[in-house]
Amino acid sequence: MDRRNIKITFILGCTGGGKSALARALAPRIGAEIISVDSMKVFRRMDIGTAKPTPEQLAATPHHLIDVVEPSEDYSVAEFVRDSEKAVADISARGKEVLCVGGTALYIKSLSEGLFEGPSADEEIRDRLKKRAVESGIDALHGELRKVDPEAADRIHPNDQRRIVRALEVYELTGQPITELQTQWNKERTVYDCTFLGLRREKEEENRRANARVKSMVERGLVEEVRSLWAETPPMSTTARQALGYAELIEYLEGRVELEEAIENIKINTRKFSKAQRTWFKRFRQTRWIDVQPDATADGLAEYVADMEGMAWSK
RNA sequence: GGGAGUGUACCCAAGUGGCCAAAGGGGACGGGCUGUAAACCCGUUGGCGUUCGCCUUCGAUGGUUCGAAUCCAUCCGCUCCCA
Numbered sequence: 001m002d003r004r005n006i007k008i009t010f011i012l013g014c015t016g017g018g019k020s021a022l023a024r025a026l027a028p029r030i031g032a033e034i035i036s037v038d039s040m041k042v043f044r045r046m047d048i049g050t051a052k053p054t055p056e057q058l059a060a061t062p063h064h065l066i067d068v069v070e071p072s073e074d075y076s077v078a079e080f081v082r083d084s085e086k087a088v089a090d091i092s093a094r095g096k097e098v099l100c101v102g103g104t105a106l107y108i109k110s111l112s113e114g115l116f117e118g119p120s121a122d123e124e125i126r127d128r129l130k131k132r133a134v135e136s137g138i139d140a141l142h143g144e145l146r147k148v149d150p151e152a153a154d155r156i157h158p159n160d161q162r163r164i165v166r167a168l169e170v171y172e173l174t175g176q177p178i179t180e181l182q183t184q185w186n187k188e189r190t191v192y193d194c195t196f197l198g199l200r201r202e203k204e205e206e207n208r209r210a211n212a213r214v215k216s217m218v219e220r221g222l223v224e225e226v227r228s229l230w231a232e233t234p235p236m237s238t239t240a241r242q243a244l245g246y247a248e249l250i251e252y253l254e255g256r257v258e259l260e261e262a263i264e265n266i267k268i269n270t271r272k273f274s275k276a277q278r279t280w281f282k283r284f285r286q287t288r289w290i291d292v293q294p295d296a297t298a299d300g301l302a303e304y305v306a307d308m309e310g311m312a313w314s315k
Numbered sequence: 316g317g318g319a320g321u322g323u324a325c326c327c328a329a330g331u332g333g334c335c336a337a338a339g340g341g342g343a344c345g346g347g348c349u350g351u352a353a354a355c356c357c358g359u360u361g362g363c364g365u366u367c368g369c370c371u372u373c374g375a376u377g378g379u380u381c382g383a384a385u386c387c388a389u390c391c392g393c394u395c396c397c398a
Contacts, residue, residue, distance in 0.1 A: 015353080040353060050353085078350040106352045113349085120350055156348095160356045163348080170350095182349060237351090244353040268342075273353055279346065 006092050008192045009311070010037070010108055011101045012281055013199035014206055014274040015244075016213045018298060020053060022199065023101040024061055025302035030099075030313040033062040033091045035084055037102030037111065040243040042080070043071045045229060048222045049245035051213070064091075072234040080107050081115050088192070097313060105280035112194045112284075116185035119173040121166075129165045144168065149177035196287040197305065205294055210270045214245070218263055223249060244269055 009032075013019045023034050036042075040050040044067045052066060064087040069075045084100075084107075091098050100111065133141050141164050146153035148171050156163045170178040201209070226249040229236055241250055245266050252262035281287065288308075292301065306313065 038353090039351090074351075076350050077352075081350085104352065106348075106350095106354095110349070116349055118350070157356055160348090162351075162355050166350075178349085185349085239351055239354080242351075242354055247353080269353075271343095275344085276353090280348085280352095283348090 003190050003192050006088060006098070006192050007195070007312075008088060008098045008100055008112070009195045009197060010112065010284075011099065011197050011199065012037075012103065012105075012108060012284070012287065014201075014210075014277045015103050015270060016051070016209045016274075017103075017199045017201060017206065018292065018296075018301070019101050019103065019199055020051070021298035022301045022305065023099055024053070024057055025298040026305055027061045027097075027099055029302055029306045030097050032097035032099040033064065033087075033094075035064045035087050035091075035098060035100045036066045037080075037084070037100045037104055037107045038065075039075070039080070039104040039107060039239070041066050041102075042068045042075050043240050043243075044069065046071055046225070046240065046243060046246065048217050048220050048225045049243060051217070062091075062096075071229055071232065071236045071240040074237045074239050076121070076239065077106055077110050077115060078120055081110050084111050103277055105277060105283075108284070111192075112196075113191060114185065114189040116182045118170050118178065118181050122169055122173060125169045125172055126165055129168055130161070133161055133165070138164070141165070141168065145171075149179050151179040152177060155179075194286075195311065196284050197308075198281060198284075198287040198289040199292050199301075200289055201292050201294070206274055207271055210274060211267050214263065214267050214270055217245060223252075223259070226250065227253060244273055 011019050011023055011026075026032065027034055038050065040046060041052050042065060043050070046052070053063065058066065065080070065084055068083060069079075088098050088111075100108070102108070129141065138161050139158060141161070142153060142156075142158045145156070145164055145167055149167060152167045156167065158164075167178040170176075170181065174181065200206075222245060226246050229240075229246070230250055230253050236246075241247060248257075248262045248265040248269065251257050251265075252259050257265070290301070290305070305311070
């Protein structure tokens, strides 16, 4: 089936903004299945800290891309695109609506716009490159990038080691500049018929909710959840351990900060995360924003969205 | 009551005569982002005017000096020790 004929609705918004609740309320009304667009909910047993739906909620509505890998495994955009595209195809084949819900902006972008067809990460090359950055300085790497891909060198800040390394890695693996691969893909891609719905609130309200959310997670046993994951063998992957709430509590478990401080850090980092999300979302210019009032309910929102003009649900 | 400290911008903290509107860190704000993305990177952060400059600022007041956050005096606040 041609992608252009598949309709996907994205629900985006800052962390803790009620996206998931809306999606759960909306799905049955429009005959949809939910794809979680969340880089951390993919990990099994990372439940409290990622605000994963409960088993009951998961049973009530078909969800995809939740609990797909072990915390010891790495998972990234590439896997996400592969897995979610499969889910999209399956859901459409069943004649259902596709509702993508989540706050991982890069994942939203990659599913809606595509990812260039480049080689996947090569740890050996990365290690070598990173070692060189330490030995000869990051400027040397940037200079090297300038030689093979001046455009990328202009675009990537000299301090942005991670992106310099990736660009060099791609070049080494393919013999082609990453810029070229990316632009080539941009021309050829075919994309889904995407609609973006955004949930937003007053910033103060958003921060207030974020703090309340952290508090509630701790009350529901986040510390114990992290402690038990942290003690698992094999150990958590780098991706999994950088999750908000987990990274800070691991610091506590390793004895580097007091518990109280770790929890405070979670709150601060949650706020920063929201900020970064807000910046990202501005990029999705087609987004239809819904200004959510503090007393709004998921059902009320769902009703509103289900009847929104121009949504053309197949129900 | 006696002794030793200490007070710097939103917070922590350097600075001990001019190169200081004042290092650094945090926070906040803004931005970027194509295989680690809840990651990573960048910018701004006293006020007003485009460089450059002017004004206000280093607990308070008053001095010394061509010139003070830096030196002196008094006062106020905080900390620790001895009573």
